[in-house]
Amino acid sequence: MALEWMPRDNENKDHMLHTDVHWGTDADAPCVVYEKRPLTNPKTGEVAEGLYVSWIRLNNPKQYNSYTTEMVKGVIAGFENASLDRSVVAAVFTGTGPYSFCTGGNTKEYSEFYSLRSDEYGQYMELFNHMVDSILACKKPVVCRVNGMRVAGGQEIGMACDLAISSDLAIFGQAGPKHGSAPDGGSSDFLPWFLNMEDAMWNCVSCEMWTAYKMKMKNLISKCVPVLKIDGQWVRNPMIITDKYIQDGEIVYGEYKKGDELKEARALIKQHQANADFELLDKEVDNIVWTFANLFPGCLIKSIDSVRAKKKFFWDYSKNYNRHWLAANMGGEAFLGFGAFNTKRITGQDTINFLKFRQNIAECKTWNMEMFAEVMGTPKE
Numbered sequence: 001m002a003l004e005w006m007p008r009d010n011e012n013k014d015h016m017l018h019t020d021v022h023w024g025t026d027a028d029a030p031c032v033v034y035e036k037r038p039l040t041n042p043k044t045g046e047v048a049e050g051l052y053v054s055w056i057r058l059n060n061p062k063q064y065n066s067y068t069t070e071m072v073k074g075v076i077a078g079f080e081n082a083s084l085d086r087s088v089v090a091a092v093f094t095g096t097g098p099y100s101f102c103t104g105g106n107t108k109e110y111s112e113f114y115s116l117r118s119d120e121y122g123q124y125m126e127l128f129n130h131m132v133d134s135i136l137a138c139k140k141p142v143v144c145r146v147n148g149m150r151v152a153g154g155q156e157i158g159m160a161c162d163l164a165i166s167s168d169l170a171i172f173g174q175a176g177p178k179h180g181s182a183p184d185g186g187s188s189d190f191l192p193w194f195l196n197m198e199d200a201m202w203n204c205v206s207c208e209m210w211t212a213y214k215m216k217m218k219n220l221i222s223k224c225v226p227v228l229k230i231d232g233q234w235v236r237n238p239m240i241i242t243d244k245y246i247q248d249g250e251i252v253y254g255e256y257k258k259g260d261e262l263k264e265a266r267a268l269i270k271q272h273q274a275n276a277d278f279e280l281l282d283k284e285v286d287n288i289v290w291t292f293a294n295l296f297p298g299c300l301i302k303s304i305d306s307v308r309a310k311k312k313f314f315w316d317y318s319k320n321y322n323r324h325w326l327a328a329n330m331g332g333e334a335f336l337g338f339g340a341f342n343t344k345r346i347t348g349q350d351t352i353n354f355l356k357f358r359q360n361i362a363e364c365k366t367w368n369m370e371m372f373a374e375v376m377g378t379p380k381e
């Protein structure tokens with residue numbers, strides 16, 4: 001005789017925190033699109049009934065899938081729902097279109113609303129931190145499907161994911177120190193785990209963009225695959241050296257070609273990128289998800305959380321006090337940096353005059369609008 005006499009409640013509980021108010025459709029850009037796609041065996045195409053993969057997609061292609069404040073809420077809602085939905089096996093984080101996964105915070109919002117409103121940006125940063133937390137806390141494995149450039153805050157939320165598979169046209173890097181911020185939304189915590197310390201330092205501060213092949217070689221991502229299909233043939237990013245490792249004693253794999261070769265390759269990409277084909281990228285993502293699906297869910301997520309804990313160590317340590325510096329910075333360098341980028345079509349220059357700014361500081365000039373005007377561009381005729 002078992003324990004049938006014990007009272008039991010067998011009605012399922014609803015643990016979902018969010019409704020769909022923070023999501024939209026393709027036509028609603030800028031927004032986040034949340035889709036549950038049936039879990040499918042990539043070899044046979046067979047659907048595993050009742051099981052799904054959550055696709056959380058940044059949908060702001062005109063602004064390179066930068067996230068607006070509302071979109072930050074959409075990402076949080078996406079990951080928290082994927083986490084709590086018992087039918088979901090894994091989450092895929094991606095962006096709309098062939099150009100960009102995400103280029104970080106929306107510089108128009110940063111420049112036109114948040115700059116000079118430090119406390120407002122402090123509140124925004126709480127949302128941003130929650131967004132990174134929602135990825136790191138998702139109780140389903142998270143795959144970053146890097147459909148295009150992963151820059152600035154885009155790199156930060158990308159690195160919060162468990163694995164990254166990338167289009168070979170993607171570039172990776174930071175923009176903060178050039179545009180008036182510090183990559184403290186995760187990059188300064190995560191990059192030294194992925195790259196070596198020297199590479200992490202340079203990539204974090206120089207604002208150089210590194211290719212997907214270089215990042216594969218340096219262990220930032222798991223794999224990069226071609227997305228250009230020309231006359232039925234897959235073509236690896238023609239701008240990048242992928243057929244040799246060493247030239248004249250230097251490591252050249254993943255570096256840009258030079259001169260006319262680069263020019264021609266750039267023109268070819270320009271011609272074909274709009275029709276990029278993500279078949280190989282999706283195959284890789286589907287294979288990973290299928291591998292996850294065929295593991296014990298409890299043992300899987302415990303193992304993932306054990307690895308995530310190392311990433312979270314520095315992120316959790318720094319995120320709360322970083323919020324205050326980022327907020328305060330909106331009253332100074334961010335006003336200038338994001339202002340310059342946001343007005344580049346008006347002035348013709350996307351950064352401030354850094355040397356003049358340093359000269360002004362060296363002369364102990366006070367930080368006011370006159371001093372700022374000396375370093376900003378001016379409207380073109």
Ligand SMILES: CC(C)(COP(=O)(O)OP(=O)(O)OC[C@H]1O[C@@H](n2cnc3c(N)ncnc32)[C@H](O)[C@@H]1OP(=O)(O)O)[C@@H](O)C(=O)NCCC(=O)NCCSC(=O)C1=CCCCC1=O
Binds near residue numbers: 062063104175185
């Ligand atoms: C280097 C770039 C990513 C790509 O350069 P390029 O290929 O030359 O394209 P652009 O002509 O610059 O961009 C095409 C259009 O997209 C608009 N765009 C690009 N990025 C953004 C953005 N982040 N927000 C809004 N709009 C964006 C761009 O203005 C163009 O529009 P147009 O109308 O002129 O055609 C380059 O685009 C770039 O550097 N982008 C900005 C990167 C950036 O500064 N991001 C914010 C960094 S700060 C951040 O993300 C943070 C996160 C949390 C913690 C604190 C923090 O600072």
